[in-house]
Amino acid sequence: MFMNFTEGVIVTTLVQIVLLIRCCASTDSIAADQAIKDGEVLVSSGEVFELGFFSPGKSTKRYVGIWYKKDVENRVVWVANRDNPVNDTSGVLSIGTHGNLFVYAKNRSNIPLWSAKSGVSISSLSSEHDPIYKAQLLDTGNFVLVEQQQDSEKVAWQSFDYPTHVQLPFMKLGIDKRTGLNRFLTSWKSEDDPGTGNYTYRIDPDGAPQIVVNKGNIRLWRSGNWNMNRGWWNGKTTVQGGLEIYTTNDENEITIMWDVVNPSIISRIIVMDSSGSIKELIWYQQKQGWNLVWSEPLNKCDSYGWCGAFGRCDPFGTYGLSEFECKCLPGFQPLLEVEWNMKNASSGCVRKHEACRNGERFIKVANMRTPDTSWALVDTNSSWKQCKDECLRNCSCLAYTKLRVGIGCLTWYGNLIDTRDNAQGVGDELYIRVDALEYAQYAKKPKSFLAKKGMLPVLVVSIAMVSSFIFVGCCLCLKRKRKGKQKFIPP
């Protein structure tokens, strides 16, 4: 059956009208006089992300959150009013008269439950040319509040500066020394409660930068590999699988972020979960949903300081699977032998002999996750030889590690804590100050033993492959659909 010309025109026109209605009603942003009510969503222009009200897990409370639009699991990646939910479906997100974003409940006298700190100054409010505000959800998952002056635009606030429990691609974590802003992840209270939990995943800028997980003020875990042989010091590093890591370590900021440049991957995220685990999840193009590719802590050696001061933790059973995972560093012995024999290393190790001006030398231990670098001194202006000499000269210097050429070295003057063995070929060479007797015994040992561990630091990264965002462009669509019945979970 063929349509005649007139019918064809009418059908075409109807299709156009339907498309037009969808497109005109659609949006990735709200202006100052608009609002997102519970049940409505913003959709980023490329249909990558959605923002709206949701209830996590078994909770009936309502939160404003962001999730990947095509994620059938609805893993929430950011939450606005995480500590102040709406009890019913009367929640609204809008821009207030003073150019700030608010979440409030209509049923509760419009008292704000959450507001973005937009830093709008009072003086700008009384000016003749009041700025115009809009809040826009970008395809990166960043929700930005834009201040539009006569002929300029600036971001007055962005969700990427206030991460919750997830680090998305392009989201910087770390410290901006100019503004004092410190961006880190904080766990949910539980799977059903996105409220601010006790676990944080953050950059510790002291000494040499590293990533740490804390529970309150207690350190639980350290990355130990943000720098050194991986080249993650300052600049861009392309790692296996198509992930580009950007670290900045200069007078202005100490930050880390990544980009995914592998087209077979939709996204890669890091999650600080409510049980204290850090998880790396990857969403492959060909598979719906997320894959857990990496999670820590996994074993005892991942627990911060498991083998005490001057201890060394070996998670691989190099000395025998039934053996205690803790050893003392060369030149050291257990402080409390009895405790140690009961496989409790918390008291750590002490020097066997004094190692100060009595012929001491350095013993190299390869493939190590170096001790906590919070107390390390970073010397970016000396050769490796200078570094060694400097350490030898000062009796309080306990160890040093060579950084890449052109970066220098690290030296430790306090306790050596949380030193652990890495897989063969991964990690750093740690040079430990030992007394002459210890060195003599070490030098006598057969070469095969000394060469037991790998020699070449190789760029092996636990991170699996990642890719760029290539999404089919789409017209801006506002979906006035109910999200209430769907299950939402933290990633």
Ligand SMILES: *[C@@H]1O[C@H](CO)[C@@H](O)[C@H](O)[C@H]1NC(C)=O
């Ligand atoms: C939600 O309910 C609790 C308990 O009744 C109440 O304390 C809280 O103020 C309510 N919050 C809102 C936003 O209505």
Ligand SMILES: *[C@@H]1O[C@H](CO)[C@@H](O)[C@H](O)[C@H]1NC(C)=O
């Ligand atoms: C507001 O509260 C009343 C009862 O206090 C309730 O009947 C109504 O459904 C609520 N509105 C919404 C949108 O939840």
Ligand SMILES: *[C@@H]1O[C@H](CO)[C@@H](O)[C@H](O)[C@H]1NC(C)=O
């Ligand atoms: C966080 O720590 C505090 C103090 O130790 C504790 O009272 C609270 O229950 C903890 N919160 C969670 C979600 O575990």
Ligand SMILES: *[C@@H]1O[C@H](CO)[C@@H](O)[C@H](O)[C@H]1NC(C)=O
């Ligand atoms: C290990 O020994 C310390 C005392 O040095 C003690 O406080 C701790 O409870 C012991 N740990 C275990 C698991 O027994």
Ligand SMILES: *[C@@H]1O[C@H](CO)[C@@H](O)[C@H](O)[C@H]1NC(C)=O
């Ligand atoms: C770096 O070392 C060179 C010579 O080794 C010296 O001239 C220079 O002043 C040093 N720079 C800093 C910042 O210490």
Ligand SMILES: *[C@@H]1O[C@H](CO)[C@@H](O)[C@H](O)[C@H]1NC(C)=O
């Ligand atoms: C050894 O190094 C420490 C830490 O840098 C320093 O405080 C101390 O003055 C140095 N001692 C000597 C003798 O140089």
